[in-house]
Amino acid sequence: MRVQKMENRKEHMESPFKMPDGYLSALENAVGERIAAEDKQGFKAVLKPALILACTFGLIFGMGYGVLSLTGTLKEDSAPQESIAIIDEGLIDSHFIDFYEETAFLAEEDAIDENFVINYLENEATDTDLPEIYAQLQ
Amino acid sequence: MDDKQILELYNSGEKRQAFNLIIRKYGERLYLHIRQMTICHDDANDCMQNTFIRAWQAMDNFRGESNIYTWLYRIGTNETINFLRKQKIKNVFSPIDIAAHLADDPSFNGDKAQIALQEALSKLPPRQKAVFTMRYYDEMPYEKISEILGTSVSSLKASYHFAYTKMKKWILNYLGD
Structure with a gap:
């Protein structure tokens, strides 16, 4: 009885889950795709703020020039x-x-x-x- | 191929190949650990992907002070705890029926008692769940768990005790119904 109880306990201590077949290949592909996407995003992440900053400066300069032109200050x-x-x-x-x-x-x-x-x-x-x-x- | 050879391959420039070897070598053990915490395969898959992405990002800084599996295990456990914390909020609005979910799952191979155990486990807070899983299923010493979670041994013992007591109470109620 005691041995049976111990065996039952040991059985329940083992994980009842198993990994689905072919899971590691699928995981490898999914991780590979995400790494590739992150690498692309990494480049964009550097380029994007610089572009936004340049566009903002351009916009501010353009607006300033526009306002000065309209009010005739530049004459x-x-x-x-x-x-x-x-x-x-x-x-x-x-x-x-x-x-x-x-x-x-x-x-x-x-x-x-x-x-x-x-x-x-x-x-x-x-x-x-x-x-x-x-x-x-x- | 052992850890040292994998790291040598990684440092030689064959990064992706070396990383795929890590996935092949430790993927299953890590999956079972994470799956035990998340219970649901889709959630385990999300955590696995996030774990390996984090590992990839941190790989250049890995100095080999611990072995690769311990390092991955640490990342995976913390990633899963964070995932479960977020999921806990979601589950308030749409609770999952664990018993029904496991009954339909081909990757679950457990009896009624196991279902009860999993359901009781799902009621625990994420950190207690992690402690219980590491101690009960992985039979990990407290010192090792302490190293992974960054918590003192006495706090872990208390956490395990609380988890065990809660689960026992819940299972007795469940089986009594």
């Missing part, structure tokens, strides 16, 4: 034309050159000719000027 106004004319005339160039020349002139003025000073002291400076100049030099 050429007179102010930029004037600026272009000023540049074309070479005003900026001439300003730059003028400034350069002025600087050069000022630099020249700083250098005092020695002969000029000697001549001045000899001929034009009076007796009263000389003590003043001397005092300043001291």
